[in-house]
Amino acid sequence: MDFQIEPAYDAKKHEDKIYKKWEDSKAFSPKVDPTKKPFTISLPPPNATGTLHLGHATMLAIEDIMIRHHRMMGYSALWVPGTDHAAIATQSVVEKKLQATGIKSPRKELGREKLLGHIREFVKESQSTIRNQIRKMGASCDWSREKYTLDEDMNVAVNTLFGRMYEDGVIYRGGRIVNWDPNMQTTVADDELEYKEEKAKLYYFQYGPVIISTARPETKFLDKVIVVHPKDKRYKKIVGKEFEFEWIDGPIKAKVIADDCIDMKFGTGAMTITPAHSFIDFDLAKRHKLDAPQIIDFNGKIKPEVSKEFGGLTIDEARVAIVEKLREKGLLVKIEEDYTHKVAVNYRGKGTIEPQIMKQWFIDVNKKVIQWKKKKCSIKEVLQDTIQSKMIKIVPRRFEKIYFHWIDNLQDWCISRQIWWGHQIPIWHKVTESQLKALTSKNDTSTLDLELLNVNGEVKFGTEKPKSGEWFRDPDTLDTWFSSALWTFATLGWPKHTEDFKYFHPTDVLETGYDILFFWVARMILASTYALRSDGLPEEQCLPFKTVYLHGLIRDRNGKKMSKSSPETCIDPLDMIEKYGTDALRLSLVIGSSPGNDMRLYEEKIAGYRNFVNKIWNASRFALINISKEDISAEFDESMIKTDADKWIMTELQKLIKAADKDLETHQFSAAGTKIYDFIWNQYCDWYLEISKGSQKNTAVLLHVLKDILKLMHPFVPFVTEAIWENIGKTMLINEKWPEYNKKFVFKTESKSTELIKEIITKIRSVRSESKVDAGKKIQAVIYGGKNTENIKNGQETIMRLARLETLELKASGEKLKESKSIFVEDIEIFLPFKGMLDIEKEKKNILTQIEAKMNFINGLEKKLSNKEFVKKAPKEIVEKETERLSAEKEQVQKLKEQLKEF
RNA sequence: GGGCGCUUAGCUCAGCUGGUUAGAGCAUCUCGUUUACACCGAGAGGGUCGAGAGUUCGAAUCCCUCAGCGCCCACCA
Numbered sequence: 001m002d003f004q005i006e007p008a009y010d011a012k013k014h015e016d017k018i019y020k021k022w023e024d025s026k027a028f029s030p031k032v033d034p035t036k037k038p039f040t041i042s043l044p045p046p047n048a049t050g051t052l053h054l055g056h057a058t059m060l061a062i063e064d065i066m067i068r069h070h071r072m073m074g075y076s077a078l079w080v081p082g083t084d085h086a087a088i089a090t091q092s093v094v095e096k097k098l099q100a101t102g103i104k105s106p107r108k109e110l111g112r113e114k115l116l117g118h119i120r121e122f123v124k125e126s127q128s129t130i131r132n133q134i135r136k137m138g139a140s141c142d143w144s145r146e147k148y149t150l151d152e153d154m155n156v157a158v159n160t161l162f163g164r165m166y167e168d169g170v171i172y173r174g175g176r177i178v179n180w181d182p183n184m185q186t187t188v189a190d191d192e193l194e195y196k197e198e199k200a201k202l203y204y205f206q207y208g209p210v211i212i213s214t215a216r217p218e219t220k221f222l223d224k225v226i227v228v229h230p231k232d233k234r235y236k237k238i239v240g241k242e243f244e245f246e247w248i249d250g251p252i253k254a255k256v257i258a259d260d261c262i263d264m265k266f267g268t269g270a271m272t273i274t275p276a277h278s279f280i281d282f283d284l285a286k287r288h289k290l291d292a293p294q295i296i297d298f299n300g301k302i303k304p305e306v307s308k309e310f311g312g313l314t315i316d317e318a319r320v321a322i323v324e325k326l327r328e329k330g331l332l333v334k335i336e337e338d339y340t341h342k343v344a345v346n347y348r349g350k351g352t353i354e355p356q357i358m359k360q361w362f363i364d365v366n367k368k369v370i371q372w373k374k375k376k377c378s379i380k381e382v383l384q385d386t387i388q389s390k391m392i393k394i395v396p397r398r399f400e401k402i403y404f405h406w407i408d409n410l411q412d413w414c415i416s417r418q419i420w421w422g423h424q425i426p427i428w429h430k431v432t433e434s435q436l437k438a439l440t441s442k443n444d445t446s447t448l449d450l451e452l453l454n455v456n457g458e459v460k461f462g463t464e465k466p467k468s469g470e471w472f473r474d475p476d477t478l479d480t481w482f483s484s485a486l487w488t489f490a491t492l493g494w495p496k497h498t499e500d501f502k503y504f505h506p507t508d509v510l511e512t513g514y515d516i517l518f519f520w521v522a523r524m525i526l527a528s529t530y531a532l533r534s535d536g537l538p539e540e541q542c543l544p545f546k547t548v549y550l551h552g553l554i555r556d557r558n559g560k561k562m563s564k565s566s567p568e569t570c571i572d573p574l575d576m577i578e579k580y581g582t583d584a585l586r587l588s589l590v591i592g593s594s595p596g597n598d599m600r601l602y603e604e605k606i607a608g609y610r611n612f613v614n615k616i617w618n619a620s621r622f623a624l625i626n627i628s629k630e631d632i633s634a635e636f637d638e639s640m641i642k643t644d645a646d647k648w649i650m651t652e653l654q655k656l657i658k659a660a661d662k663d664l665e666t667h668q669f670s671a672a673g674t675k676i677y678d679f680i681w682n683q684y685c686d687w688y689l690e691i692s693k694g695s696q697k698n699t700a701v702l703l704h705v706l707k708d709i710l711k712l713m714h715p716f717v718p719f720v721t722e723a724i725w726e727n728i729g730k731t732m733l734i735n736e737k738w739p740e741y742n743k744k745f746v747f748k749t750e751s752k753s754t755e756l757i758k759e760i761i762t763k764i765r766s767v768r769s770e771s772k773v774d775a776g777k778k779i780q781a782v783i784y785g786g787k788n789t790e791n792i793k794n795g796q797e798t799i800m801r802l803a804r805l806e807t808l809e810l811k812a813s814g815e816k817l818k819e820s821k822s823i824f825v826e827d828i829e830i831f832l833p834f835k836g837m838l839d840i841e842k843e844k845k846n847i848l849t850q851i852e853a854k855m856n857f858i859n860g861l862e863k864k865l866s867n868k869e870f871v872k873k874a875p876k877e878i879v880e881k882e883t884e885r886l887s888a889e890k891e892q893v894q895k896l897k898e899q900l901k902e903f
Numbered sequence: 904g905g906g907c908g909c910u911u912a913g914c915u916c917a918g919c920u921g922g923u924u925a926g927a928g929c930a931u932c933u934c935g936u937u938u939a940c941a942c943c944g945a946g947a948g949g950g951u952c953g954a955g956a957g958u959u960c961g962a963a964u965c966c967c968u969c970a971g972c973g974c975c976c977a978c979c980a
Contacts, residue, residue, distance in 0.1 A: 007940065202980090214980055227980090263979080271980040278980075341979060398907065402975075405906065409976075515975095553974095580942095592916050592928080597908080598974085600915060608928060611942040622939030663919095670917070674927070686944085693938065765945065801937060802945085 009617035011581025014723040019135055022722075027734045029142045030076040032503040039075035040507040041067060042488045042545075043134075043141055044520070045149060047086035048123045049093050052133040054554040054589070054601060055513055057573040060137040061586040062551060062669060063511050067140055068715035069664055072738040078504050080491045081134060082147035083127050087422035087480040088346075092184060094119045094421075107185070112420050112475075119421050136574065138582050138718045140734065145500075147491040149483045150423070157490035158483050159426045159463055161531050166427075166461045168369045170379070170530075171415070173459065175359050177275075177282040178414055179344065182300035183351030186418040187360060193344045193353060202339035203323060204268070206331045208245040208254055209238055213267030215341060216274075217326070218318040221248055221306050222293050223272035227284065230258035232269050246329060248322060249307055257288055277355050292357055300354055315354075361416040361425060361476070363526075370533055382529050383407050383522060386543060392525065394548045395667050396596040399517060406518050413523075415479045422477030430458035431470050481519055485527035488544040494531065507545045514550040514596055521548055549667050552598040554589070576606050583717035584610035590716065591673045612677060613720050616713065619685045620724040623706045626692070627699045632728055638744055640700035643794060644753040649688045650745040652679065653705055657741045660712055676712050684709060687758060694797040703728075708739040756788070757795035759825045764803040767823060767832055782809045785828030792828075 022028065030038075041063050046056055063079065071077040098106040098118060106115055127148070134141065147154065165171040179188040204213045210226055228235040235256065242255045254272070261280060262269065275285035275292035285292050297303045302318050304311030309325075310318050326332045344353040365383075368376040372385065384407050386392045387400055394400045416425060460466050465473070486494070488510070492501040506528075510521065524544040532542035556570070576585045587609035593599040641650055656679045663672035684705060692702055707728065714721040714733055725733035764781065781803070783789055789810040792799070800808050822831050 008942065212980080216980080267980070273980080280978085280980080402907065405976075518976095594917075597916095602915080604929065605915075607942080611940095614942045615940065618940035618943090620939085625939070666919075668919075671919085674917075678927080685940085689939075762946095766947095804935090804937070804945095 007618065007621070009581075009614045009720055009723075011583065011613070011719065012578075015136075015138070015577075015582055015719045018719055018722050019138060022140065022732065022734055023135075023143065025732065027071075027732065028079070028140045029144050030071075030078045032499045033076050034503075036074060036076040038504050039067070039070040039077045040504040041079045041509055041511065042491060042507050043079060043081045043139075044510075044512045044516075045082040045084040045147075045484065045487065046130055047089055048083040048126045048130065048148070049086055049090050050126060051129055052137075052573060054571055054573055056133075057137055057585065058551055058554060058589045058593075059511060059513070060134060060139045061589045062549070063509075064137070064139050064586075064718070065590065065664075065669055065715040066509060066511070068718060068734065069738065071140070071734070072711065072714070072736060074737065076503075078145070079139070079141040080145050080147065081131075081139070081141035081143060082149070082487075082491060083123075083130055084484055085123065085148070085150040085422060085480065087417060087419055087477060088184060088186060088188075090119060090123065091115075091419050091421040094122050097122070107420070116420060133574065136577055136582060138586070140718070145491070147487075149480070149487070153493075154483060154486070154490050155423055157486050157494055158423045158478065160495045161486060161527060162426055162478070162482075163461055164534050165363065165530065168367075170364050170367055170369055172362055172364060173359055174362055175357055176362070176414070177279055177355050177357050178360055179346075179353045180298065180356035180358065181346045181351040182298065182354050184346060184419065185298065187358065187414060187416065188346045188353060193346070198341060198343045200339050200341055202267070202336040204333040204335070205326055206333055207247070207270075207272060208243040209256075210235065210270040211268045211333050212271050213336075214271070215339065216277075216319070217322045218302065218310075218315055219274040219277050219295050220272060220322075221295055221302075221310075223274055224252055224254040225273050225288075225290060226254055226256045226270055227259050227262055227273055228256065228270045229262040229264045230260065232258075232262070232264050235270060246331070248325060249309065259284055259287070276357050279355055282355070282357070294357065296354060296356075298356065360414050361427075363413040363415055365410050365412055370530060372529070372533065373539060379526055379530065380407060380410055383410075383525055386525055386529065391540060391543055392546060392548060395550065396594075399514060399548075399550055399596060403517065403522065406522065413479075415482050416474075416476040417479055418476055420475075420477060422480060423483050425474040425476050425478060426461060426463050427474040428460045428462060428466055428471040429474060430460075431472055433470065481523050482527075484520055485523040486531070488524060489528055489532065495535075497535070506541060506543045509547045509549055510545040511549040511551065513553060515553065517548075517550065547667075550596050552593060552596055555598050555600050556602070571601060571603070576603070580606050580610040581613060581719070583613045583720050587612065587673065587677075587716060590669050591677070593670055595667065612681070613717055615681060615685060616709075616717070616720055617724065619680065619689060620706060620710070620727075622689060623702050624724075624727055626697065627703050631699045631703055634700065636700060636704045640698070640704070641745070641747075642698055642701075644791070645688060645691045645795075646698050646701040647747040648754040649683065649701065649705055651747050652683050653708055654741055654743075654746045657708070657712070657739050661741065673716050676709070676716070680709055680713070687754075690802060691754070691757070691795070691798050694795070694801065711736055711739050753791040753795055756792050756825060756828065757799055760792070760828070760830060761799055761803045763823045763825055763830060764799075764805070764832065779805055779832060780807045781805050782811055782831045783828055784811050784831065786812055788828050 043063065044059060046052060067077045067079045094115075095106045098110075098115075103109050106118075110118070131143075131146075162171065179193060180186075181188050200215050202213055202215050203217050204211055205217070207226065210228075212226070214220060226238075228239065230239070235258075238256045239258045240256065242253060244251055244253045261284065262271065273281035273284055273290075274295065275281045275290060276294045277296055282292065284290075293306075295303060295306050296315065300315055302310045302313050302315075310321060313321060323332065323335075345351060346353060363379070365379040368378045368381075370377045370379065370382050372382050377385070384404065387394065387403055394403065460471070465471050488507050489501065489505055492498065492505050494501055510524070512521065528544035529539075529542045533539070573585060584606050588601060588606040589599075591609070592605075641647060656675060659675050660672045663669070663675065688702070688705065692698070710721045710725055710728075710733060714736075718734070722733045725736075729736065760783070783792070789812070793810065796808055796810065799805065822829050824830075
């Protein structure tokens, strides 16, 4: 047949064209179809801040495999794509860009609306880059249902859920110590912190009756409590007493208290506390009912009210000045220079964290408000139950433990952020006239907001301004994860119960990196169960997904995390696609990795899979050259299976289908891919195609197997398979039916000719190499084997070609040639009668050692089989197998012995 | 401090609930332009499965101890 395609597959020629063809045909857009089962995945929305990296590529490859597989299995397979507004990350990127153009303080100089405009523009650009990259990966997601976490309807969903939680009293406003990032002027969630190790100095000061140690003298102005351990003998006498002594700005009074949290071995075992700027101090102060005055302001400077002398200085400046002053006063005892401690920094933006007490919005995770399984449950309990009761399965399982551990330590979730980019909190504050005046007259609202918000006024929920009185909208926005938490159901139309929502929700699999298990996965369960349960849906319909599949992180060849900051080892997926094609990249990301484990990736690996893609291409090319147009239009049926080789390859194919199905079902994508890879290369190409070159050619089977291979491979390598399919199929491969395991095509190996041929060839080759016969030279061979020679008559040609034999005779046994080399294949003896290859003594020795080894083995087996316990305890099949093997081995020894007699 | 993971061929990794002789790719060596493919084919070498002990008829796999590496959480005045 005319198959005019190039001998090497050129990915660039096909990929974009094919993607367009799929997209134009609406193959990605499933319909709500009650006759089909739905299968849904929500794409974890990439941050709309830049470009995709290999982690994204992995995610896309795995999810696309699942989607394509299910689509072919006849599901209505929906994959919802989208992007995330990534509040802090995005605003920080844009602010930096603006600063580079000379706008020093974008928030102050531009104001809310203008800054948001700049961000919107940036996001638009970034989104189109990302869309393009997702397409490049071949992802078959439904672009007609694309969403963005800041879309208008997403905002409606966010406000709806916020309102319900607010009315339930689950969302509350409270003063609490929070992680404040003075750089970004925002709070940061606990799990968005990173700890950086830093060398610092540890100062020892005379503080009244004790010596205290601190790394942060600048916060110590208003400290008036000394804390020691209750069991510490050194300080026992002074606990509970009050002292007056000289300190930074003159004399102060301080009390001594005892608390277990003190580490007696650290420093002097005594410390003072600064509740407003330290987490443990805050807790301590709460326990002992102490004041918590603010010392450092929100810009990271000493408050003027606190100290005339040091007010307005930054932390670093103040530290030096204060230490100097205390030294002058003679209160500095010593400085420890080599003190390392960890400093908390913001995971996005890397600004140093300064703990502050602020009014923030929180989600109460302990209030029992959710009607769950006939009980009132708290968020925490529901989060726990969904996994505990196996309503949601996490792959791999070990992450369930990690999840529980996290839930156990879960505290109220602070959801307000002091930035502008994001969903603005739907809350209004009542203001007095003077406050309002101040608000409107100032351009710089950031710190004013903070001051206003720290006052307890009247508060109302809503998106519209309340009619009576003066109100201003809470300027804060919600934590990004609050809106991404609604992703699975809000993208399907919630709060409306649309057709899509009713049909496609809950989604089936959430596939993501394990690094955002807490950030996102847990919060999706939280939002989904809360929102949908309050809609009155039954529990199992309130889950965001049924399975969580966690992939590992991609590392470079040295095991380091790939990051843009180290471009030498960082691989850009687009470069790889350009060089090796998308299919090759996809395979290299999927094969050889297992869920939850990190994987190293390097270019040679991708090149290797490019070779495989080319192999598929060329094998198909060969098959198609041999196939006529009539073959292609013919329906395949049982009667077309003729030769032993046909039976063999069909049987192997059925085994493959069964195994691949099982692997895909259990999310073992690597295993499935490897098996298909192996079948194509080692069975179909290396054997079946080779045999087909001889008289055993059967184009019907050749084509049928090829078709099934293409289908099985399609989820992994969609482009090359579709490109080949264009020559065979009437419709597109993407819509083809997944191959089904068919018992009819499984043949028992009564006649083993194909196996025999393979074995004979292997043996001849090994004899050739053992005896150092030039592999290029043709030799003569005779096969003796009674009835069995009949079986391989058809394969004679193949054997000659592949074993490079000049002549091959098939003879009945009985007339053996003495001066020849003989080998066994099953019960056939092969004689290769050419000289120069025999070393009789060596051969004898060989056979003797073989016999010896086999006898040892047989003895062992016999012992084993005579062991009654073994026979009793081991599975029957094993015992049977072992028994069979024993007799086979015995037979072989018999043959070896006979062979020995020949010499 | 608490938890988790990894350690298998020179390299990168598979190996599910214990069960034939522990696998793959790359790399190395030998040979090879046989009607798809040199992005190819045939073959070879290379492993006391991190160490030690235990359970079992049988352990890379299960239990315990230890070591090295990595990750996560908490905390560090």
